[in-house]
Structures are given as C-alpha cells and as structure tokens.
Amino acid sequence: MTVMVDADDVRRVALSLPHVVEIDSDGFDFRVAGKGFVWSYPERTPGRPRRIRTDIAVLYVGDEAEKQALLLGEPDLFFTTPAYDGSPLVMLRLAHVGVERLTELVTDAWRMRAPDSFAGDPDEAAGG
Numbered sequence: 001m002t003v004m005v006d007a008d009d010v011r012r013v014a015l016s017l018p019h020v021v022e023i024d025s026d027g028f029d030f031r032v033a034g035k036g037f038v039w040s041y042p043e044r045t046p047g048r049p050r051r052i053r054t055d056i057a058v059l060y061v062g063d064e065a066e067k068q069a070l071l072l073g074e075p076d077l078f079f080t081t082p083a084y085d086g087s088p089l090v091m092l093r094l095a096h097v098g099v100e101r102l103t104e105l106v107t108d109a110w111r112m113r114a115p116d117s118f119a120g121d122p123d124e125a126a127g128g
Helices: 007-015 064-073 099-113
Strands: 020-022 029-032 035-043 051-060 089-093
Touching (some): 007 020, 007 029, 029 099, 035 099, 051 099, 064 089
Antiparallel strands (some): 020 029, 029 035, 035 051
16 A cells, blocks of 8 residues: 655655755745745635645646646546646645655656756755
8 A cells, every 4th residue: 555645745855855945835835946846735715715735736747748648647646727727737636646656746846947957866966
C-alpha cells in the first residue's frame, strides 16, 4: 500500500530543492527565483471567503499539453477549475498520491520554473 502524502511532505520535498523560498501563507507556497511552482489551493466558492486547502497542491506543469495529459491520464489525482483555464497549472489531491510521485511532480515543477543556471540536476545541487 502506498503511503499518501500531506502538506508536510510537500514542504519537505520543495525545501530539499536548491534556491527554494517558502512564502508566508495560510498553507504552503514555494518559489524559485521569484516564481511559484507549488502552493496550496485557494478554493473560491462564490459568495464566501476563499479557503486555503492544504490537502490540495497547485502545481506548475509547463504547458497546456502537459496539463491535459495529467488531467486525462490520472483524473483521480489531478483536476482543474475554470479559474485556471489557459494557465499551465493543475491541482493535485495529496490524499491520492505517494511520496515518490509527489517528489517527481514537485521536482518537475521546480525544474520548469528555475532559471537555467539553477536547473541542473537538483539531486546533485542539493549534495545528494
């Protein structure tokens, strides 16, 4: 059985990557070179204040093709909302993903947002 992840796992994985900064928020919000790559989902319900969902991560995926591939290929893990139409972002249900997959997704998001000078092999840059 795969152990499912939570916000603490997102934080651990994100902070293990080089040059990552955590922005103060009600959930989690990680950036590299000033660009967000993974953060908690700010759920918006009409007529109500937005709610920060730390059980859902918003991930930068690079482009629309990658977004659609994830949404169609793994609908139990990924979803989107009309607010994100046209944006290279997907929402990830943390309760449905294991540590290995989370690490892969967060690292990919970091790699797409990090400047080329940072984006060598993050394992090498982190010293292990």
